[in-house]
Structure formats: C-alpha cells, structure tokens
Amino acid sequence: MKNLKVFLLLPILGLSIGSCQNHVKSKRENEAHKKVVYQVFTRLFGNRNTTNKPWGTKEENGVGKFNDFTDKALEEIKDLGVTHIWYTGVPHHALVGDYTKYGISMDDPDVVKGRAGSPYAVKDYYNVDPDMAVDPSQRMSEFESLIARTHKHDMKVIIDIVPNHVARSYQSVDFPDRNFGATDDTTVVFDVNNNFYYIPNSHFEVPTPLNGYKPLGGENAPLLDGKFEEHPAKWTGNGSRSAKPHFYDWYETVKVNYGIDPEGKKHFPLLPAGADTLDYRQHFEFWKDKTVPSSWVKFRDIALFWIDKGVDGFRYDMAEMVPVEFWSYMNASIKMKNPDAFIMAEVYQPKLYRDYILKGKMDYLYDKVALYDTLKHIMQGTSSAHNIAAVMEETEDIETHMLHFLENHDEQRIASPEFAGDAKKGIPAMIVSATLGTSPTMIYFGQEVGEPANENAGFGTHSRTSIFDYVGVPNHQRWMNDGKFDGGKLTPEEKSLRAFYKKLLNFTIHSSALMGHYEDLTRFNDALGAKYSKQLFAHTRWSDKEQLLILSNFSDQALQKVKIHIPLSIISDWGVKTGNLKMVDQLGHQMEVKLYVDKLDAYVVADVPAWDGLILSLVK
Structure with missing residues (x-):
C-alpha cells in the first residue's frame, strides 16, 4: 500500500491512482451518441383495464394490442430519449385461450405458467402472439405495421429469441416443415441432428404442485386434468432429465439440442485458434463449408426470417446455456444480412463474458452480476458507493459491450418494498448506470413513473410486473391516460420522476463525453483524505468537445459543500489552464458551481441533494 504522502503529491505531479494511469478511451468515441433501449412488455403496454383480478381472463383484466402503440405513444417514447424499443413477448408463445378457429391448437394449462x-x-417462431392482434387472422400484418411505425419515429425494433428451449407444444402453423423435432429419432437419448433430448420408453408427467399451487387458481378449464401427453418424454428446458420434472423446473419448456451429448462432448466443428480476434465476416466464412446440427440451421433461419420482416435486432434469453460456437454461426449470419443489427444477451457468468462477446459475436451482455447487483446493494444501504469503481475495472476491456439497467422483466421494481421501496432511490443509481460507460442504457416501461408492481396477478408473486398473466400496470396507465399518452393522470411525484428520466436519457444520447474517457474520482479523493459520505460516487467523463463531473448521492441526507479534487492530468486533457471556471448542471438543478484550478490542485465545491445527483458540464 502506498503511503499517504505519495498520494498527496499526485495532484502536483498531475497523476492519479488506480485506473487513472491508463485512461479508458472508447474505440467508438467518434460515434454520435449512446444507445437507449426501452423494454416494453408488449401485451401490457396498451391495456387500460384496471380490474386486476388474480388469474383474470383477458376479457376480465384486458390485454394490450400492437395497435395501442400509436404514433402519439411512439412519439412520447422517442422523446423520452429512446433509440431502440425491445418489444418483449412478441413471438407466439403457449397461452390459455381458444384460437382454434385460426388454426392454432389449444394449449394445456398443466404446462402453461399463468393464464397468458x-x-x-x-x-x-414464425408468427406472433394472437392476444395482441385486433384481428388474430391478421396478427402478423399488425405487427409488421408496428415495425413500420416504430421506424417512422426513428427507433429500432428488437424482439426476443430463446434458443435454449421452446414450449412443450411447439407447432408452427405456417411452416410445419420447420417444426422442431419433426424428424427426430425418438428412440435414442441423443442424436446430433435431433432437435430435442429424449427419455426413451417414458411418458412425461406433470410436476407435483407445491405451496398450494393450482393452475388458473383452481378454475376448471379444457385440458386441465393434471396430465400432458408427451411420449417419449423430453428433457426440460433448464436441463432436467427426469420424465417428471420438479415444480421449480422450467417444466413448460423442452431443452433444444445443439449437438452436445449427455456427457458434454461437442459433435460439431470448433472455432479455430484466434477466433476471438476475427470479425463477423471471417466467422461467417469459417462456417460456410461446415456441417452443423439441425437446431443451428433452424434458429438461424428464424433470425433471418425476422430480419427480413424489418426487425433490427434480438435479445437472447439465457444465452450461456447454448454453446458459443452456435452464437458465432448465428450472429455472423445475422450480421451478414444486417451489419447494424443490435444483438444483446443474458450471460450471468463473468468468466464467460469475453468468449460470448469475442467468439460468439454478441454486441452487448447484461451487466447484472457486476454493476446491477452492486447498485442494488448500495440503494438498499448494504454496500458503499465507493465499490462502483472496482466493478468498472473488472470489465474495463469490454465495458462498451456491457449493457446497463436497473429494471427489466426478471428483476424487482425499484419502488417495490422488496427492492428499495421508493422510486426516488433509483435516481442516483440511474445517473451512474447511464453515464458510467459507453455501452447502451436500458429502462423498463413504467420505471420512469415509479411502477411498484404491487398486483397479485396470479402465477408468481408481486414486486415484478407479471409476465405470465393479464394485468394492468397502474402507474404506467396513469401516464397512458386512456390512450392520450400525455401523463395526464400522473401524480406530481410521478411527473417529476419522468421528467428526470427524460432529461437524463436525452442528455446521454447527445453527449460526446459519454463516448470518450472515463475516470473514477472516488478513490483519488479518498487517498487525499477527502471527508465525504461513503454513499457518494464521483466520476468524470470527457471528450475533446465536452467535459463532465458526475456526482451521485445514494443517501437520504443532502451533502453540503462537498469538495471533489480532480487530477491535474485530467485537467490538462480538458485543455484547462489556471483560473475559476463555471460548471453547469445538466439535470436542471439551479446552482452555480465553480471549478478552481491552480498549479497545485483542481477541485469543485458543490451541494448534492439527497437521493439525487449532478452532471456538471464545464463551460469554457
């Protein structure tokens, strides 16, 4: 450990500590702006019904439609600062409802989670959820119109692909020749060209319910009898090899076979040495003359089908459960069709990040295990804000690929008691999430108005907006205001929160500094013996055109006259000589902050409101 005297000399020498010795500069500094992804649960977005009966039908609780994304709605989303909309839940999934007159088979409630x-x-995969169409016979054309409207408002369209598993009842209406498992040899556990893994000479058994669970809340319904015909039984989506999976297994799905046998041996070509240094064109060339498993081809064709429809990118569910070689094959094919395709994925094992980015050609991975979890602990008061710097260092070489978020459909709402209990506590975390790196920022619909997810929708528990049942989203519905999309029913607090998100996100997509250099200032100030809260995080971002000092206060107490020192090496990069310069907050706080610079030191003194933050921009 260096002694304090050395640290005290650092400002004089124009040096800083830790990562300051090597400024992080994005390879994409010259790009116009960061990207902002707005995740929307599509069937909930336009639902105006406020009944929210547990296990309610779509007639009782309502359901949103593709057509609810009107020009006005899309204009308001765009004005929030959004560049990409992730329409979650678009591909036709298993549900409890009768669409047989449209040629769609009934789904068995015994293997459907929730009612929706x-x-x-x-x-x-070759059609869309009939629930979301005004006319189910025209469901694809209604979604195609939504794609066109989204593009008209200068936003890109992302949808889900879930390569690891499909519904137990998978059956394509329009492309039966492309059905998974149609030509499988079901007498064996594994064959490289089987789409599924089998348990020969066995019948699938519905799991034994736990904790008093009853499908549809105990309602009688067609096909609901505790049985589901599947012979031979298939492995379950999460990898269970039992003909009777556990209740907490992903029993509504079956695992897709990518050519890895039950012992873990790979029955497909491996990527060559140095594949992590090759671009997607070179990966595409590698696979051109290779024979690959049937499931690879089927999922590639699914992705290209949607690219041809005008979809601009994909979010991959549980990507780490599928071999990285497949992703090289899949993503290279997509990029050859659309080089600008936006590809993001769930990978929760940090040791796999670089393989899935560099070899699998993912554009972005969820930054959950590092940044999200750290921010959540800070917001809950169980961790210091000073830990953020270490998180950034862990992914410094791949930070441009690590997508930042505070909410999504899998995570608890910030305002729920189980998370922070107050949406305002998300403000400093959102400032950090949106400004820490060059990677995209993602928010979940309703987050910007403090949705707490208090509803008991049916399957699962509250604190997460239900993805399994028909439900209304109350705070979001107040913003929607009966289809006016003008926030007319929001409370003053909700309006204020949305105004914050709008200011922040719009700032990020136009800031050149956020595509440039990054430096943590917290540990530098610690080394100087600065006396301020462990719940304050300070960092700086800059480019040739813009210089920022960003302060985030994770405390319920306003911080008065906080003195933040900035290394003279950074001041030099900013092109600043000695003197007193003005800094202006970009989030609308009416305060004047001075940057004081002399030959020995540079610092600002600022007041930082409770559960809030400042983005101070240098005025030259």
Whole structure:
C-alpha cells in the first residue's frame, strides 16, 4: 500500500491512482451518441383495464394490442430519449385461450405458467402472439405495421429469441416443415441432428404442485386434468432429465439440442485458434463449408426470417446455456444480412463474458452480476458507493459491450418494498448506470413513473410486473391516460420522476463525453483524505468537445459543500489552464458551481441533494 504522502503529491505531479494511469478511451468515441433501449412488455403496454383480478381472463383484466402503440405513444417514447424499443413477448408463445378457429391448437394449462403464458415458452417462431392482434387472422400484418411505425419515429425494433428451449407444444402453423423435432429419432437419448433430448420408453408427467399451487387458481378449464401427453418424454428446458420434472423446473419448456451429448462432448466443428480476434465476416466464412446440427440451421433461419420482416435486432434469453460456437454461426449470419443489427444477451457468468462477446459475436451482455447487483446493494444501504469503481475495472476491456439497467422483466421494481421501496432511490443509481460507460442504457416501461408492481396477478408473486398473466400496470396507465399518452393522470411525484428520466436519457444520447474517457474520482479523493459520505460516487467523463463531473448521492441526507479534487492530468486533457471556471448542471438543478484550478490542485465545491445527483458540464 502506498503511503499517504505519495498520494498527496499526485495532484502536483498531475497523476492519479488506480485506473487513472491508463485512461479508458472508447474505440467508438467518434460515434454520435449512446444507445437507449426501452423494454416494453408488449401485451401490457396498451391495456387500460384496471380490474386486476388474480388469474383474470383477458376479457376480465384486458390485454394490450400492437395497435395501442400509436404514433402519439411512439412519439412520447422517442422523446423520452429512446433509440431502440425491445418489444418483449412478441413471438407466439403457449397461452390459455381458444384460437382454434385460426388454426392454432389449444394449449394445456398443466404446462402453461399463468393464464397468458410465459413469453419464453415459444410455440411458433414464425408468427406472433394472437392476444395482441385486433384481428388474430391478421396478427402478423399488425405487427409488421408496428415495425413500420416504430421506424417512422426513428427507433429500432428488437424482439426476443430463446434458443435454449421452446414450449412443450411447439407447432408452427405456417411452416410445419420447420417444426422442431419433426424428424427426430425418438428412440435414442441423443442424436446430433435431433432437435430435442429424449427419455426413451417414458411418458412425461406433470410436476407435483407445491405451496398450494393450482393452475388458473383452481378454475376448471379444457385440458386441465393434471396430465400432458408427451411420449417419449423430453428433457426440460433448464436441463432436467427426469420424465417428471420438479415444480421449480422450467417444466413448460423442452431443452433444444445443439449437438452436445449427455456427457458434454461437442459433435460439431470448433472455432479455430484466434477466433476471438476475427470479425463477423471471417466467422461467417469459417462456417460456410461446415456441417452443423439441425437446431443451428433452424434458429438461424428464424433470425433471418425476422430480419427480413424489418426487425433490427434480438435479445437472447439465457444465452450461456447454448454453446458459443452456435452464437458465432448465428450472429455472423445475422450480421451478414444486417451489419447494424443490435444483438444483446443474458450471460450471468463473468468468466464467460469475453468468449460470448469475442467468439460468439454478441454486441452487448447484461451487466447484472457486476454493476446491477452492486447498485442494488448500495440503494438498499448494504454496500458503499465507493465499490462502483472496482466493478468498472473488472470489465474495463469490454465495458462498451456491457449493457446497463436497473429494471427489466426478471428483476424487482425499484419502488417495490422488496427492492428499495421508493422510486426516488433509483435516481442516483440511474445517473451512474447511464453515464458510467459507453455501452447502451436500458429502462423498463413504467420505471420512469415509479411502477411498484404491487398486483397479485396470479402465477408468481408481486414486486415484478407479471409476465405470465393479464394485468394492468397502474402507474404506467396513469401516464397512458386512456390512450392520450400525455401523463395526464400522473401524480406530481410521478411527473417529476419522468421528467428526470427524460432529461437524463436525452442528455446521454447527445453527449460526446459519454463516448470518450472515463475516470473514477472516488478513490483519488479518498487517498487525499477527502471527508465525504461513503454513499457518494464521483466520476468524470470527457471528450475533446465536452467535459463532465458526475456526482451521485445514494443517501437520504443532502451533502453540503462537498469538495471533489480532480487530477491535474485530467485537467490538462480538458485543455484547462489556471483560473475559476463555471460548471453547469445538466439535470436542471439551479446552482452555480465553480471549478478552481491552480498549479497545485483542481477541485469543485458543490451541494448534492439527497437521493439525487449532478452532471456538471464545464463551460469554457
């Protein structure tokens, strides 16, 4: 450990500590702006019904439609600072409802979670959820119109692909020749060209319910008898090899076979040495003359089908459960069709990040295990804000690929008691999430108005907005205001929160500094013996055109006259000589902050409001 005297000399020498010795400069500094992804649970967005009966039908609780994304709605989303919309739950998934007159088979409630069904138990990848169409016979054309409207408002369209598993009842209406498992040899556990893994000479058994669970809340319904015909039984989506999976297994799905046998041996070509240094064109060339498993080809064709429809990118569910070689094959094919395709994925094992980015050609991975979890602990008061710097260092070489978020459909709402209990506590975390790196920022619909997810929708528990049942989203509905999309029913607090998100996100997509250098200032000030809260995080971002000092206060107490020192090496990069310069907050706080610079030191003194933050921009 260096002694304090050395640290005290650092400002004089124009040096800083830790990562300051090597400023992080994005390879994409010259790009116009950061990207902002707005995740919306599509069937909930336009639902105006406020009944919210547990296990309610779509007639009782309502359901949103593709057509609810009107020009006005899309204009307001765009004005929030959004560049990409992730329409979650679009591919046709298993659900409890009768669409047989449209040629769609009935789904068995014994293997459907909730009434509306899990969007990650896809039943037909070549069509869309009939619930969301005004006319189910025209459901694809209604979604195509939504794609066109989204593009008209200068936003890109992302949808889900779930390669690891499909619904137990998978059956494509329009492309039966592309059905998974149609030509499988079901007498064996594994064959490289089987789409599924089998348990020969066995019948699937519905799991034994736990904790008093009853499908549909105990209601009688067609096909609901505690049985589901599947012979021979298939492995379950999460990898269970039992003909009777556990209740907490992903029993509504079956695992897709990518050519890895039960012992873990790979029955497909491996990537060559140095594949992590090759671009997607070189990966595409590698696979051109290779024979690959049937499932690889089927999922590639699914992705290209949607690219041809005008979809601009994909979010991959549980990507780490599928071999990285497949992703090289899949993503290279997509990029050859659309080089600008936006590809993001769930990978929760940090040791796999670089393989899935560099070899699998993912554009972005969820930054959950590092940044999200750290921010959550800070917001809950169980961790210091000073830990953020270490998180950034862990992914410094791949930070441009690590997508930042505070909410999504899998995570608890910030305002729920189980998370922070107050949406305002998300403000400093959102400032950090949106400004820490060059990677995209993602928010979940309703987050910007403090949705707490208090409803008991049926399957699962509250604190997360239900993805399994028909439900209204109250705070979001107040913003929607009966289809006016003008926030007319929001409370003053909700309006204020949305105004914050709008200012922040719009700032980020136009800031050149956020595509440039990054430096943590917290440990530098610690080394100087600065006396301020462990719940304050300070960092700086800059480019040739813009210089920022960003302060985030994770405390319920306003911080008065906080003195933040900035290394003279950074001041030099900013092109600043000695003197007193003005800094202006970009989040609308009416305060004047001075940057004081002399030959020995540079610092600002600022007041930082409770559960809030400042983005101070240098005025030259």
